[in-house]
Amino acid sequence: MSVHTEVALAGLRLRNPLILASGILGSTASLLVRAGSAGAGAVTTKSITKEPRSGFENPVIYELEYGLLNAIGLANPGMDFFKKELKRAKQLLRIPLIASVAGSRPEEYADLAARAEEAGADAVELNLSCPHVKGMGLDVGHDPKLVREIVEAVKGSVNCPVLAKLSPNVTNIVEVGKAAIDGGADVLVAINTVRAMVIDVDSKKPVLSNKYGGLSGPAIHPIAVRCVYELYEAVGDTVPIIGVGGVMDWRDAVELMLAGARAVGIGTALYTYGLKAFKVILKGIVNYVKEQGFRNLMDITGLAHKYS
Amino acid sequence: MRFCVSSQVVRLAYIKGRVHGLNKPIERVLWCQIKLDEPLKPEPGQFVMLWIPGQGEIPLSISDYSVDEGILELVIAKVGKVTTYIHERLKEGDLVALRGPYGRGFSVVRESTCLIVAGGCGLAPFPFLVRKLLEARSSVDVILGFKTASEVFHVAKFVHLARRTFVATDDGSYGLKGTVVDVIKDVVDIKGYDIVYVCGKEKMMKAVVDLCREHNVRCEASLERYMKCGIGICGACVLDPLGLRVCRDGPVFSSTILALIEDFGQSWRDHCGRKIPIPES
Ligand SMILES: Cc1cc2nc3c(=O)[nH]c(=O)nc-3n(C[C@H](O)[C@H](O)[C@H](O)COP(=O)(O)OP(=O)(O)OC[C@H]3O[C@@H](n4cnc5c(N)ncnc54)[C@H](O)[C@@H]3O)c2cc1C
Ligand SMILES: Cc1cc2nc3c(=O)[nH]c(=O)nc-3n(C[C@H](O)[C@H](O)[C@H](O)COP(=O)(O)O)c2cc1C
Ligand code: FES
Numbered sequence: 001m002s003v004h005t006e007v008a009l010a011g012l013r014l015r016n017p018l019i020l021a022s023g024i025l026g027s028t029a030s031l032l033v034r035a036g037s038a039g040a041g042a043v044t045t046k047s048i049t050k051e052p053r054s055g056f057e058n059p060v061i062y063e064l065e066y067g068l069l070n071a072i073g074l075a076n077p078g079m080d081f082f083k084k085e086l087k088r089a090k091q092l093l094r095i096p097l098i099a100s101v102a103g104s105r106p107e108e109y110a111d112l113a114a115r116a117e118e119a120g121a122d123a124v125e126l127n128l129s130c131p132h133v134k135g136m137g138l139d140v141g142h143d144p145k146l147v148r149e150i151v152e153a154v155k156g157s158v159n160c161p162v163l164a165k166l167s168p169n170v171t172n173i174v175e176v177g178k179a180a181i182d183g184g185a186d187v188l189v190a191i192n193t194v195r196a197m198v199i200d201v202d203s204k205k206p207v208l209s210n211k212y213g214g215l216s217g218p219a220i221h222p223i224a225v226r227c228v229y230e231l232y233e234a235v236g237d238t239v240p241i242i243g244v245g246g247v248m249d250w251r252d253a254v255e256l257m258l259a260g261a262r263a264v265g266i267g268t269a270l271y272t273y274g275l276k277a278f279k280v281i282l283k284g285i286v287n288y289v290k291e292q293g294f295r296n297l298m299d300i301t302g303l304a305h306k307y308s
Numbered sequence: 309m310r311f312c313v314s315s316q317v318v319r320l321a322y323i324k325g326r327v328h329g330l331n332k333p334i335e336r337v338l339w340c341q342i343k344l345d346e347p348l349k350p351e352p353g354q355f356v357m358l359w360i361p362g363q364g365e366i367p368l369s370i371s372d373y374s375v376d377e378g379i380l381e382l383v384i385a386k387v388g389k390v391t392t393y394i395h396e397r398l399k400e401g402d403l404v405a406l407r408g409p410y411g412r413g414f415s416v417v418r419e420s421t422c423l424i425v426a427g428g429c430g431l432a433p434f435p436f437l438v439r440k441l442l443e444a445r446s447s448v449d450v451i452l453g454f455k456t457a458s459e460v461f462h463v464a465k466f467v468h469l470a471r472r473t474f475v476a477t478d479d480g481s482y483g484l485k486g487t488v489v490d491v492i493k494d495v496v497d498i499k500g501y502d503i504v505y506v507c508g509k510e511k512m513m514k515a516v517v518d519l520c521r522e523h524n525v526r527c528e529a530s531l532e533r534y535m536k537c538g539i540g541i542c543g544a545c546v547l548d549p550l551g552l553r554v555c556r557d558g559p560v561f562s563s564t565i566l567a568l569i570e571d572f573g574q575s576w577r578d579h580c581g582r583k584i585p586i587p588e589s
Pocket of ligand 2: 021022023024046047068070072074100127165191192193215216217218220244245246247265266267268269541542
């Protein structure tokens with residue numbers, strides 16, 4: 001008996017549920033295509049802003065045993081330049097292309113999303129959750145009212161599915177998730193990185209130039225599982241969830257799916273294991289699903305709720 | 309759980325060390341020895357990210373490394389903010405921090421005849437490579453190119469190891485007159501080498517790579533791009549159209565790969581990631 005790996009995600013058809021997470025390798029068409037060739041089911045671009053941003057000064061990254069701390073600072077070439085990359089990526093890719101956008105006001109998100117769609121994006125993801133840039137991402141994403149307004153504005157400007165990427169750095173992620181759904185979000189994505197800091201004991205200084213950064217990787221996996229579980233409990237199958245956070249192997253991916261994720265984002269694992277992570281993780285999920293007697297990967301979504 | 313880069317396990321967190329020796333062979337260049345608290349396992353051509361707390365973090369080639377003493381050597385040209393700070397403020401005994409080694413280095417070929425071609429500070433990674441090639445019983449010729457006599461440095465480091473060392477300056481004020489490409493064309497017989505290694509300005513490297521391809525000689529070049537993460541995730545250093553990352557898939561690439569890279573010798577990306585032409589000088 002063979003297992004179907006395809007998943008449906010608000011009108012998008014993915015050949016498998018593994019999605020390149022935003023900000024990892026997604027800064028050029030060439031890298032998006034490389035992730036596609038490596039086996040991703042869909043790819044997400046780096047978050048794009050209206051103006052070009054050079055990001056924070058180095059150091060912008062720090063490797064820990066249990067994950068990565070980063071404050072890249074949303075470095076990106078801006079939508080004017082990036083439209084060319086999107087067009088090129090769209091021409092070359094055979095899988096859905098998700099454009100991530102970041103801004104501070106509803107009209108700004110709406111305009112960015114419309115331009116991304118025009119350039120060929122199959123879906124737009126709203127970064128409502130970057131933890132280290134003032135006035136963007138999390139600064140807007142912790143306010144349910146603003147989140148609703150942003151999603152509403154974007155829904156009014158594009159025809160493609162709209163994904164709302166949520167932050168774990170809020171008291172109640174369900175409240176923000178519901179606000180996004182009220183605004184018309186087609187998919188919820190959880191989670192972005194967790195706000196964190198590392199201090200060097202010799203120089204007695206925070207390591208990152210921005211002092212604060214976002215933690216990703218194994219350290220945040222249980223937080224991601226909790227967030228996805230809470231969201232699924234609240235929204236069930238009405239709006240699909242993409243689970244992201246510390247997926248290093250198939251077990252981590254399956255855990256997020258059991259918690260309620262229909263698809264799974266892969267980020268830090270690509271640093272740890274390289275691009276082969278997509279194929280290795282997918283193979284493990286397929287084996288698990290087969291052994292458990294299911295025919296579709298989608299069949300295991302949310303099962304943890306049934307048994308708890 | 310193990311964290312790996314290029315299938316080698318890398319050390320996590322900064323490695324600390326103290327400045328052991330400092331010397332300015334020429335005004336623009338600082339030669340720096342760092343005694344590390346922990347041993348490294350570098351390959352020639354790999355790089356480290358050197359962190360100067362409060363100033364910044366920059367990629368630097370491993371110029372040499374002695375396993376016995378745990379001493380790392382760096383060659384640092386003064387070009388901007390962090391390198392100027394290093395030039396003006398770093399003292400013997402200062403504590404520094406670095407991460408790495410990162411990337412893929414040069415192939416250390418055994419029992420072969422090798423040619424090293426370096427322009428200016430592009431000689432940085434080669435003392436280590438020469439030693440490793442000699443340990444592998446290969447013989448090495450070296451061509452060093454500089455603008456003018458006052459920019460010439462490190463020649464002695466190569467002269468006592470290499471079979472032959474050629475020095476050229478653009479204006480002929482030291483050694484041969486001309487560029488390294490002129491020396492390859494006019495002085496040595498490129499077909500006599502099993503492999504050519506090149507590092508320097510990208511237009512020069514492109515010319516050398518093209519020359520090697522013309523004569524069917526294997527060639528490897530070490531590229532430079534603006535780097536942020538250094539570990540292959542942020543995309544700052546990517547080469548089109550293959551999506552190769554200089555920090556993780558490179559910095560050393562073979563001429564076969566370079567032939568497929570349209571950015572080589574043409575364009576790089578600014579700090580925001582916009583593609584811009586590589587400046588002429
Ligand atoms: C793998 C690797 C190995 C290296 N090894 C050495 C070495 O052994 N020795 C050495 O001296 N240097 C080496 N470099 C270069 C070195 O990292 C830079 O000179 C250093 O980062 C400059 O830092 P800064 O703060 O002093 O200069 P900054 O103030 O950051 O910049 C100086 C100038 O260079 C320009 N610039 C440099 N690169 C780019 C780019 N890609 N796009 C746009 N502008 C650019 C800046 O805009 C600015 O005008 C290496 C670089 C790489 C990638
Ligand atoms: C270096 C780096 C850059 C990131 N940039 C973005 C970004 O631009 N936009 C965004 O929505 N998320 C960004 N993220 C967050 C990831 O998409 C992901 O949500 C997070 O890393 C958790 O997944 P992981 O543990 O699998 O990496 C970034 C993460 C890292 C490590
Ligand atoms: S510097 Fe980040 S990918 Fe190379």
